[in-house]
Amino acid sequence: MAYDLALPPRDEAAVARVVTELKVLFGDRCQTGAAHRAQHGHTASFMATQAPDAVVWPESTEEVQALVRMCAADRVPVIGFGAGTSLEGHVNAPAGGVSVDFARMNKVLSVHTEDMDCTVQPGITRKALNVHLRDTGLFFPVDPGADASLGGMASTRASGTNAVRYGTMRDAVLGLKAVLPSGEVVTTAHRARKTSAGYDLTRLMVGSEGTLGLITELTLRLHGIPEAISAATCSFPTVEAACNAVIAVLQYGVPVARMELLDALTVQALNAYSGLDLPVAPILLLEFHGSDAGVEEQATTFGEIAAEFDASGFVWTVNAEERTKLWQARHDAYWACLALQPGLKAVSTDVCVPISHLAACVTEAQSEAARLGFQVPVLGHVGDGNFHMCLQFDHEDVAETARALGFVSWLNDLAIDHDGTCTGEHGIGQGKVAYLARELGPEALGMMRAIKRGIDPDNIMNPGKIFDLGNGGPAAG
Amino acid sequence: MAYDLALPPRDEAAVARVVTELKVLFGDRCQTGAAHRAQHGHTASFMATQAPDAVVWPESTEEVQALVRMCAADRVPVIGFGAGTSLEGHVNAPAGGVSVDFARMNKVLSVHTEDMDCTVQPGITRKALNVHLRDTGLFFPVDPGADASLGGMASTRASGTNAVRYGTMRDAVLGLKAVLPSGEVVTTAHRARKTSAGYDLTRLMVGSEGTLGLITELTLRLHGIPEAISAATCSFPTVEAACNAVIAVLQYGVPVARMELLDALTVQALNAYSGLDLPVAPILLLEFHGSDAGVEEQATTFGEIAAEFDASGFVWTVNAEERTKLWQARHDAYWACLALQPGLKAVSTDVCVPISHLAACVTEAQSEAARLGFQVPVLGHVGDGNFHMCLQFDHEDVAETARALGFVSWLNDLAIDHDGTCTGEHGIGQGKVAYLARELGPEALGMMRAIKRGIDPDNIMNPGKIFDLGNGGPAAG
Numbered sequence: 001m002a003y004d005l006a007l008p009p010r011d012e013a014a015v016a017r018v019v020t021e022l023k024v025l026f027g028d029r030c031q032t033g034a035a036h037r038a039q040h041g042h043t044a045s046f047m048a049t050q051a052p053d054a055v056v057w058p059e060s061t062e063e064v065q066a067l068v069r070m071c072a073a074d075r076v077p078v079i080g081f082g083a084g085t086s087l088e089g090h091v092n093a094p095a096g097g098v099s100v101d102f103a104r105m106n107k108v109l110s111v112h113t114e115d116m117d118c119t120v121q122p123g124i125t126r127k128a129l130n131v132h133l134r135d136t137g138l139f140f141p142v143d144p145g146a147d148a149s150l151g152g153m154a155s156t157r158a159s160g161t162n163a164v165r166y167g168t169m170r171d172a173v174l175g176l177k178a179v180l181p182s183g184e185v186v187t188t189a190h191r192a193r194k195t196s197a198g199y200d201l202t203r204l205m206v207g208s209e210g211t212l213g214l215i216t217e218l219t220l221r222l223h224g225i226p227e228a229i230s231a232a233t234c235s236f237p238t239v240e241a242a243c244n245a246v247i248a249v250l251q252y253g254v255p256v257a258r259m260e261l262l263d264a265l266t267v268q269a270l271n272a273y274s275g276l277d278l279p280v281a282p283i284l285l286l287e288f289h290g291s292d293a294g295v296e297e298q299a300t301t302f303g304e305i306a307a308e309f310d311a312s313g314f315v316w317t318v319n320a321e322e323r324t325k326l327w328q329a330r331h332d333a334y335w336a337c338l339a340l341q342p343g344l345k346a347v348s349t350d351v352c353v354p355i356s357h358l359a360a361c362v363t364e365a366q367s368e369a370a371r372l373g374f375q376v377p378v379l380g381h382v383g384d385g386n387f388h389m390c391l392q393f394d395h396e397d398v399a400e401t402a403r404a405l406g407f408v409s410w411l412n413d414l415a416i417d418h419d420g421t422c423t424g425e426h427g428i429g430q431g432k433v434a435y436l437a438r439e440l441g442p443e444a445l446g447m448m449r450a451i452k453r454g455i456d457p458d459n460i461m462n463p464g465k466i467f468d469l470g471n472g473g474p475a476a477g
Numbered sequence: 478m479a480y481d482l483a484l485p486p487r488d489e490a491a492v493a494r495v496v497t498e499l500k501v502l503f504g505d506r507c508q509t510g511a512a513h514r515a516q517h518g519h520t521a522s523f524m525a526t527q528a529p530d531a532v533v534w535p536e537s538t539e540e541v542q543a544l545v546r547m548c549a550a551d552r553v554p555v556i557g558f559g560a561g562t563s564l565e566g567h568v569n570a571p572a573g574g575v576s577v578d579f580a581r582m583n584k585v586l587s588v589h590t591e592d593m594d595c596t597v598q599p600g601i602t603r604k605a606l607n608v609h610l611r612d613t614g615l616f617f618p619v620d621p622g623a624d625a626s627l628g629g630m631a632s633t634r635a636s637g638t639n640a641v642r643y644g645t646m647r648d649a650v651l652g653l654k655a656v657l658p659s660g661e662v663v664t665t666a667h668r669a670r671k672t673s674a675g676y677d678l679t680r681l682m683v684g685s686e687g688t689l690g691l692i693t694e695l696t697l698r699l700h701g702i703p704e705a706i707s708a709a710t711c712s713f714p715t716v717e718a719a720c721n722a723v724i725a726v727l728q729y730g731v732p733v734a735r736m737e738l739l740d741a742l743t744v745q746a747l748n749a750y751s752g753l754d755l756p757v758a759p760i761l762l763l764e765f766h767g768s769d770a771g772v773e774e775q776a777t778t779f780g781e782i783a784a785e786f787d788a789s790g791f792v793w794t795v796n797a798e799e800r801t802k803l804w805q806a807r808h809d810a811y812w813a814c815l816a817l818q819p820g821l822k823a824v825s826t827d828v829c830v831p832i833s834h835l836a837a838c839v840t841e842a843q844s845e846a847a848r849l850g851f852q853v854p855v856l857g858h859v860g861d862g863n864f865h866m867c868l869q870f871d872h873e874d875v876a877e878t879a880r881a882l883g884f885v886s887w888l889n890d891l892a893i894d895h896d897g898t899c900t901g902e903h904g905i906g907q908g909k910v911a912y913l914a915r916e917l918g919p920e921a922l923g924m925m926r927a928i929k930r931g932i933d934p935d936n937i938m939n940p941g942k943i944f945d946l947g948n949g950g951p952a953a954g
Contacts, residue, residue: 114831116727185920188917198684199924253703353668
């Protein structure tokens, strides 16, 4: 059976037919202008824009269903679009097709405070959701750097700074509704906290990057806002000392909510970009959640353990404003790092390794980057073993681009050799197709393809992502 | 395409051929005697035994691979067997075939204390694993009532008494190896704490009940043994008051490790079976994990909240022996309940609902059981909204059996109507095939079938489980 997940053949007449139909159904909510199209194929990365043929803004699951049926009938690709903050080219349209922008499906449909869950449309962003929840005593924890949409976060299995305590989108989604390529609406689970009812379709859709269907509703697990929150920072002589402190803290069972590593270069970038005055050295940014007494005990225990690893300058605060400033700065780190060398494009790596391998991997990666002449800040969700290097390069310089992408490839291999993964939270998209095969082998790829083939036989759902392509891979643009 | 997941047609010659081949390869580790066969199709439930044609005890992934290839070539069913503690007929062989007993694949392959993970073979039981981990300061939390095997627990997405704090098998498995129906060995993930590398094959295999492949290795997440542990019990005037106390405790963010509800009848059964002297009333059994001060604070906070819901008789202990006795009694609850009416068969329900619906569901179920003339103890993992009713009936009395199964059906519908699931942790097996369809609808079933078809086109892997059958459903035996 020939099914190599190559891009579907492009049929201009079919595309024109579908766009005409969409304009009838969606009116002004279907746009084909160059600006809209370019914006929807633009990624927050070095990758070249691959614009869709049209952009549609649906307002309901039924509209998404109608749209998918039209596209499926003519085998025209369908690409979901949330906030456009993907770092791996997820929203690109290498074979054209229709970009489905969920901006108008951004409502909170229900909040069940006693059950600590809510049901939302996929277009709402994480910050907007937390604003909505403000008066319930509950919050939604998953926080990638950008103010991403929940649908996009689910599609890439995103996480953020507090996954070490609250988990990732894998844990946060109780169930979802999605429009399948057949046009059917599937419900993967209801609101029970746990279930053993058949295959875990929720977890299959989470992280499937829009290649199996379009998520139109999400039921999310929420958490109680802790009675007390305190933030802290401390410096270490080396990245290794910081990593070892984190290992000891986790083994001791201190339930730290956030534990972020910044190398000296990232600290410098943050100080400049966000007006902070952190000491320029490897530091940990921390947050403790609990009761008043619990938070104080956590901070004290952390301080004692960290001291054994030569930590210094331990500063902590319960002041909400100072905390917010610190964490907003952390979330702006990508932009702060880009500002180190303005005008250059960047690629953000996303490897994740068992925590005992973290110090070795970071140190080796820093040496390799220096050897290649790159200045690359490092920041990491160190409790998870996940770290990012924001590598800037001149994308018009062919040799430098090759050297930069060579470094990324080398780093992904390093992580795989250390029992880790090429992507902790950004996803495969277009950028990591080759590494997925290297990481999990042909058997896992074969299994993924069998699933894709069973659910999307015509490969209309976000073609060209996750799997090997016949063509149309990423290009520096 | 005709693919209704009916049982594969039985080909006696093929079975005989495969058994002959297996005897050559496995020698005494392949048995076809009636006793072995009956034991491997026997379930800890009311369901009739459906024996396999042969039982094989492999010792390595390679042996499993060889076995699956032999069976696949002749389209002979393959049924995984762990500790035989399934409550839903998972180990039955309605179309015959080969039972693969993992008792000899019960080793711990590695423990990484710094990373807090370990890799094990599927035949090891949860208790044996914790004995092995004793000196590492780490433990594996998931604890179904029985001393189940890790492979079986993964296959049914099992949980237990401390899922409210530590999660279920969904959360506990970092990655696994499995032999697919093709004979290929798939690795679903490595040891990173989180990953966004393609479809979540780990979570797809967890809970797939042996219908997609045989798990031959599991990498598990471990937790640090807390500095302090205390257990507590307290009584409530009604089940509703107990449930409301639990909701308040969860919203307040008290990180209770275990929170188990027992109704008065279950308390009576436990007192008699395990020599306890708990007050005969709805009670909560609790456990708190943390630092010395943290545990004391949790217990105090819990006590204050519970008092608002008319709790009484709050007793707590840090004595390890008393704790162990209490929790062993809880784990023996199924047997204690069976001892209420010796000689009768039982069916254990497993519904799970949003916690705000729990009190109403339990109360309504108790009334309905009483109306039908059944005396049914209730026990629940109340922090998850999951509760069991151990319904005993005379399986030789056709009318009573129909009434008992009618109650189970009514209860599953009730849970589904309350946004819940028919199974929180036991799985679908043979017993809940009809309810899965009712719960998630034809679209989800269709998606599951598409996955099954893609990976196991000849339906050799544990046929007759999860999905609708052409025939061979459960029968009281």
